[in-house]
Amino acid sequence: MLIAQISDLHIKAAGRLAYGVVDTANLLQRCVTAITRLQPAPDLVLATGDLVDYGLAAEYELLKSLLAPLSMPVYLVAGNHDERRHLRAAFGGPGFEYLAATDQFIQYQVQLGALCLLVLDTVAPMEARGQLCSVRLRWLEQRLSETAMPTIIAMHHPPFVTGIAHMDAPGFEGAAEFEEIVARHAQVERIMCGHLHRSIQCRIGSSVVSVCPSTAHQVALDLRIGGPDCFVMEPPGFQLHLWTPPRLITHTCVLGDFGPHYPFRHAGVLID
Ligand SMILES: [Fe+2]
Ligand SMILES: [Fe+2]
Structure with a gap:
């Protein structure tokens, strides 16, 4: 299983x-092309x-065509x-039936062979902060x-404080309760997130x-207390998660043209 x-x-x-x-559409197009070429x-x-950037119907229509x-x-x-x-209106059709099965929150479960995927909705409308209310936490606990x-x-x-001050400042309601639930269920192999526009890992x-x-665009790496909210055009990327039981191995892929692959060896001998 490769995600x-x-x-x-x-x-x-x-x-x-x-x-x-930032030409986000062009950058996504490059990413989608890279994914379609993966072997x-x-x-x-x-x-x-x-x-999308502003939650607009026109943005979702463009997103759909880019995907x-x-x-x-x-x-x-x-x-x-x-x-x-x-989001629901744009992706109501074939391939996205799982969205139609969701109610107030965009939370759903997918069976991926011997893996279970649980998608949580951490959105507090019109706010930057994360939120997992009792309804959403109960759904997680139940699943x-x-x-x-x-x-x-x-x-x-x-669901943790990253050290990038302006991204942490809005907070995450329910993060402590979420961590308690995860701690009680050893089968949680991984929690995959976004929002920080950087590759970051943490145990909870x-x-x-x-x-x-x-x-x-990437969020600028600035660990100073009160650091300003800035982004930087570091190389964009995506991640590949390889499930080889009993482990999930993550590779971070950088998008861009970095030339050909060079061999380490010639005729079986390490090149000097
Ligand atoms: Fe973002
Ligand atoms: Fe975000």
Whole structure:
């Protein structure tokens, strides 16, 4: 099982740049092309939120066309830049039936062979912070109590303080309760997040949280107290998660043209 995770696509309406600078549509197109060329092909793509920039219907329409070249199932996660109603309206058709089965929150369960995927909705509408209310936490607890199968939880906001002050400042309501639930269920193999626009890892409970870089702009790495909120055009990327029981191995992929692959050896001998 090979999972391609993309995150924080921030698609704008056609012709518009994010923050007046970032051509997010072009960058996603490059990422989608890179994924379609992968060998072996991923079994699925998981998009962990901030799919579009302002939650607009026109942005979701463009997003849908940009994702169309992906032949494998695509699972969508809502982020703080998303708008649930417009997201559902744009992706109501074939391939996205799982969205129709969700109610107030975009939370759903997918069986991936011997893996269970639980998608959580950490959105507090019109706010940057993360939120897992009692309804959403109860849903998680219920799902985890039903199976001992290795489980991946996907959600937009990372449930820990990252050290990047302006990203941490809005907070995450329910993060402590979430951690308690995860700590009680050893089958949680991984918690896959976005939102931070960087590759970050952290242990919570007995599980690992991994944060995927953005397909577009990255949040500037600044660990100073009160550091300013800035982004930087470091190389964008995505992650490949390889499930080889009993482990999930994560590779971070950088997008860009870095030339050909060079051999280490010639005629079986290490090149000097
Ligand atoms: Fe984002
Ligand atoms: Fe976000």
